[in-house]
Amino acid sequence: MPKDLDENEKELKAAYALLKETQAQLIQSSKLTALGELSAGLAHELNQPLTVIKGLSQYLLRSCGPQSQDHEKLKLIVEASNKMEQVIKHLMIFARSETLAFKPVDINNLINDVFPMVKELLVSGSVEIVLDLKPVPTVLGSAGRLEQVVINIVANAKDAMPDGGRLTISSFTEVRGKQTFARLAVSDTGCGIPEDVKERIFDPFFTTKEAGKGTGLGLSISYGIIKEHGGEITVESAAGKGTAFHITIPAGE
Template sequence: MRSIRSFRADAGGVRVEPALPEAIASSPVPAAVLLPDRTIAEPSCGLTRLTGFSRNELLGMPLFSLLEKGRAHPEAGRAGSWLLTKDGGRVPVTAYIPEGPRIALAAFLPLEGEMALAVELKAARERLAARERYIEDFRTGVFRMITDLDRSESELKGALERLGETRMQLVQSSKMTALGELAAGLAHEVSQPLTVIKGLSLGTLRSLPQDSPSYEKLHLIAEAARRMESIVRHLRAFTRSEPPAMKPVNLNSVARDSFLMLREMLRSHSIETSIELAEVPSISGDPNRLEQVIINLVTNAKDAMPKGGALKISTGTVDAQGKKYARLTVEDTGEGVPAELIGRIFDPFVTTKEAGKGTGLGLSIAGGIIKEHRGEIKVESERGRGTAFTVTIPSA
């Protein structure tokens, strides 16, 4: 380490008055004599007191390792700086450090009182603000994470519920499919022996005199076979084992046939029935399928009136945009369709009935059939008052 003595003897060819370093060394002002390379050649005792470093420790120390790098405090202006102390602290000072590579005297003026306080306060405030920002960012991050988690959890719950519903609907619909296939198979099996019974009974009937004792019995057999044939036909239409057979149809006769078929069933459920047929234009349609629509609508109406009520089937003509339509309405005085259901009532698997009682397919089948007829089906309902389904099919 270079000492004041060697500095005196060898100062890079620069002459220094020997009295100056000594005067500095004993000065209470924090100062230091610097060599051209900015190392300390002589610290004042004011500097050793202020920094806590001994004279020997300071000798030869680069001046800038005593100053906090890159941070000048704004209150003290450009020359303001922090002097580092041996115990790791720092003292705010105004530093006077002459520039240039020459022997020089650096002096430090400690900032005291309000000024020092203001500097410390400002620095503390900045540190606090930075910490607050960090905490705030952290809190926002955690909050966002919690909300995201909440949302994912409820989405998962919803998805699981929907999955459960879909699974139940699938089970139900596969049961329906199996049932449909069974019914179609049964209809096919039954129709042949039925043809034999009907053919033989009618043939024998023709060869018998009307007053024969067997005539009445055979007549009953032939009649029963005819009815069974019609049931089988319905069954086939229902299971769709037959393609649609479009032909000119009078909606009134379909309505009347269905009405006569369903009237007894409705009466047994304490439901009063009525039919009002008005003139309708002829349409192109499949009577069996149209009958199926009416059966589905009437069955729903019956289910909506568990304590009885009134059901009306009516027909008429609708004129719209220069075109004629045949109209059929099925009205009931039942409980009405729940409001949240009305928009999707024609969707498959929409049902309020308990498992095993309804599959939610009736109206979607009806909607499909009406679409095949290029028609429309609409619903109007009032909770607790009743429901009306109206079908319109363009004239042929």
């Protein structure tokens, strides 16, 4: 019996939504690939002259002494080259070509391991931290890279709550059909993300922070890392109320 029109239309709509989603992911991953290729060359070329600038300005800073009228200017050069070094380090992460040896990782252990660093990050603002860790399946991955994702998200949460607030890290198991996933959610009660900004936050170099403060690489790196783990990262946010990042990684031994 032929399917009725309604049902056909529903299927078509679902297929179209899936196509849109796949297309969005493809665009995101091709952006990252392009950036990876560009970064490999750039990072290499920039590192050498930067080493010279940094080395010489540090030398001059030491030798001219704090009384010199150029002392402050030299300090600015040293600080600026430190900042550039950070950006280059970020780029190197995109540029690396080796594939990592993945090992079994327990997300809850990872959160406990990274917790002192999270506390350290939030220590200056009056941010309450809530941990809500439920049993999760083991995932296959790189604990170091996954820790980096948590740190990136927490650093953003900190910036979103300059007047304090609450950071919640929770974990739990999700079962979808035959697949089991470890889920991790990091939420804040910060400024939230406006609709038009939301679609760009995972783009490399997208930042709303003032010049010199953000490189706009934190979330695009995190996105790449979660994709490497076969997982998903999504955001949910209400302007003025807060933001939650949800990470899903398939279970694996």
